[in-house]
Amino acid sequence: MRGVSPIKPLVFAAALGPLLYLALGAWQGSLGANPIETITRSTGIWTLRFLLITLAVTPLRWLTGWNAIMRLRRMLGLFAFAYGSLHLMTYVWLDQFFDWAAIAKDVVKRPFITAGVSAFAVLIPLAATSTAGMIRRLGGRNWRRLHRLAYVAAALGVVHYWWLVKLDTRPPRNYAMLLAGLLAVRLVAFFRGHPSERRGLPVRKS
Amino acid sequence: MLIKPAPGIRSSEITDERLYLRRREFMKAAAVPAVAALAGIVPAPASGQDALPGVRKGVVTLDEALTPWADVTTYNNFYEFGMDKSDPSRNSKAFRAKPWTVKIDGLVNKPGDYLYDDLVAPHALEERVYRLRCVEAWSMVIPWVGFPLRDLLKRVEPRAGATFVEFATLHDPRQMPGQRLDVLDWPYVEGLRLDEAMHPLTILAVGLYGKVLPNQNGAPLRLVVPWKYGFKSIKSIVRIRLTSKQPVSSWQASAPHEYGFYSNVNPDVDHPRWSQARERRIGEFFKRKTLMFNGYADQVAGLYAGMDLKKNY
Numbered sequence: 001m002r003g004v005s006p007i008k009p010l011v012f013a014a015a016l017g018p019l020l021y022l023a024l025g026a027w028q029g030s031l032g033a034n035p036i037e038t039i040t041r042s043t044g045i046w047t048l049r050f051l052l053i054t055l056a057v058t059p060l061r062w063l064t065g066w067n068a069i070m071r072l073r074r075m076l077g078l079f080a081f082a083y084g085s086l087h088l089m090t091y092v093w094l095d096q097f098f099d100w101a102a103i104a105k106d107v108v109k110r111p112f113i114t115a116g117v118s119a120f121a122v123l124i125p126l127a128a129t130s131t132a133g134m135i136r137r138l139g140g141r142n143w144r145r146l147h148r149l150a151y152v153a154a155a156l157g158v159v160h161y162w163w164l165v166k167l168d169t170r171p172p173r174n175y176a177m178l179l180a181g182l183l184a185v186r187l188v189a190f191f192r193g194h195p196s197e198r199r200g201l202p203v204r205k206s
Numbered sequence: 207m208l209i210k211p212a213p214g215i216r217s218s219e220i221t222d223e224r225l226y227l228r229r230r231e232f233m234k235a236a237a238v239p240a241v242a243a244l245a246g247i248v249p250a251p252a253s254g255q256d257a258l259p260g261v262r263k264g265v266v267t268l269d270e271a272l273t274p275w276a277d278v279t280t281y282n283n284f285y286e287f288g289m290d291k292s293d294p295s296r297n298s299k300a301f302r303a304k305p306w307t308v309k310i311d312g313l314v315n316k317p318g319d320y321l322y323d324d325l326v327a328p329h330a331l332e333e334r335v336y337r338l339r340c341v342e343a344w345s346m347v348i349p350w351v352g353f354p355l356r357d358l359l360k361r362v363e364p365r366a367g368a369t370f371v372e373f374a375t376l377h378d379p380r381q382m383p384g385q386r387l388d389v390l391d392w393p394y395v396e397g398l399r400l401d402e403a404m405h406p407l408t409i410l411a412v413g414l415y416g417k418v419l420p421n422q423n424g425a426p427l428r429l430v431v432p433w434k435y436g437f438k439s440i441k442s443i444v445r446i447r448l449t450s451k452q453p454v455s456s457w458q459a460s461a462p463h464e465y466g467f468y469s470n471v472n473p474d475v476d477h478p479r480w481s482q483a484r485e486r487r488i489g490e491f492f493k494r495k496t497l498m499f500n501g502y503a504d505q506v507a508g509l510y511a512g513m514d515l516k517k518n519y
Contacts, residue, residue, distance in 0.1 A: 032280070032281065032291075032292065033276075033277035033280060033281035033291075033488050033489075034281060034291075034344060034486065034488055036486065036491075037344075037486075094491075095493075097492060097493070102481070102483075102484075105481070106481065109476075110479060110480060110481075111479070112479060163479065164479065166342070167285070167289070167389050167390065167460065168289045168387070168389050
């Protein structure tokens with residue numbers, strides 16, 4: 001079996017790339033005329049990308065037979081959560097500056113913000129149960145059920161993106177198609193009774 | 207008693223005499239932008255654009271900091287050149303704003319195809335500092351150069367029955383790559399009521415910061431209506447038509463429940479998907495309150511007396 005150990009730190013470093021890019025840009029003042037908008041967009045799109053990358057891990061393993069790739073899944077999922085947290089923080093802090101009344105109004109009144117906040121809420125229990133201890137406590141079966149919520153989070157993320165776009169819906173449409181593809185692969189596997197879909201315990205070692 | 211020696215002053219802390227003697231120059235240099243802003247004098251930016259001669263300065267001034275040239279010319283919504291705000295400045299470099307012809311037709315006594323110079327030359331160019339409020343809730347302060355649209359309309363003599371003005375942007379997908387996508391029904395169309403078009407604040411702009419209008423800002427000729435959301439201020443105009451029918455703007459056609467004909471800046475009427483109560487002035491960290499009619503209520507509120515602005519958004 002090919003290992004994943006040398007790859008993991010590389011993936012970790014690469015996953016920090018978008019954040020470093022933003023930090024450097026903020027430091028140098030090169031984030032454009034509206035830096036807060038740039039930060040909001042970048043952290044948002046990377047949240048969605050990491051969600052989809054995380055959801056692509058299992059199908060990739062089926063496709064390639066490279067089982068060790070599963071050991072990247074938790075880290076990638078946690079990066080989705082980290083970028084999602086930054087995205088939410090950017091909105092609460094930089095965009096609204098802790099104007100809780102305005103934020104509450106936004107969450108209730110603006111469907112795209114409702115969808116975004118819901119997506120983040122869904123990610124919280126997933127991040128909280130990402131440790132080996134929590135997997136053991138929940139039991140593989142329950143854990144797996146709970147973590148199917150990753151699809152709900154990704155779907156809400158796509159909807160959040162779609163509803164905020166002013167005119168050009170092609171980018172969110174592309175993400176929706178990717179997500180649909182990932183879901184379809186899983187449905188096919190489920191109905192065909194793919195071995196790993198039945199067995200499929202979370203990989204403990206990481 | 208012990209007397210401590212005075213701490214030594216390192217030579218690096220001693221101001222060079224040449225610098226010391228120039229201290230007043232630094233003070234002056236620092237004060238220039240502040241004074242200029244108050245006096246309504248706009249500093250010329252370093253740019254590749256030619257300066258416009260004979261501009262009457264300070265016709266309309268504003269006691270608010272100008273948005274830097276770099277931001278005004280790189281943060282643009284001009285979908286003809288791409289969907290991203292950085293696209294227009296990158297994709298419009300080869301755009302040919304000359305020669306340029308504007309067709310003026312409809313209910314006018316003097317219709318015709320007007321060459322740019324014939325259209326603009328009879329008018330004295332003025333500098334006017336206006337707020338620009340985008341429907342996306344950001345704003346700028348821009349020193350435009352142009353002339354009142356009313357002066358042009360008077361020249362072409364609107365006929366009785368003309369109640370609206372319809373404008374169209376150039377449609378040329380070879381030059382405007384954004385038009386190869388059907389995100390909007392090209393060409394871009396905008397419209398004003400005739401009394402809005404005749405309002406003294408409404409101008410046709412041919413420049414900014416004293417320079418020829420850059421392509422990404424709508425060269426060679428664009429509308430500026432400072433109390434309406436930015437998208438009403440149509441760019442690169444090739445047609446002006448006077449009509450008796452209310453025009454349907456491109457945004458209205460694209461999403462009628464989100465964009466109305468009037469599109470006046472109004473903090474009390476939200477966009478269906480986001481709030482319009484506040485805005486981020488480019489270059490500022492904290493959001494500021496959006497002003498009714500973008501701060502021009504004293505001059506323009508009368509145009510809408512008795513109208514339900516929630517219905518006529």
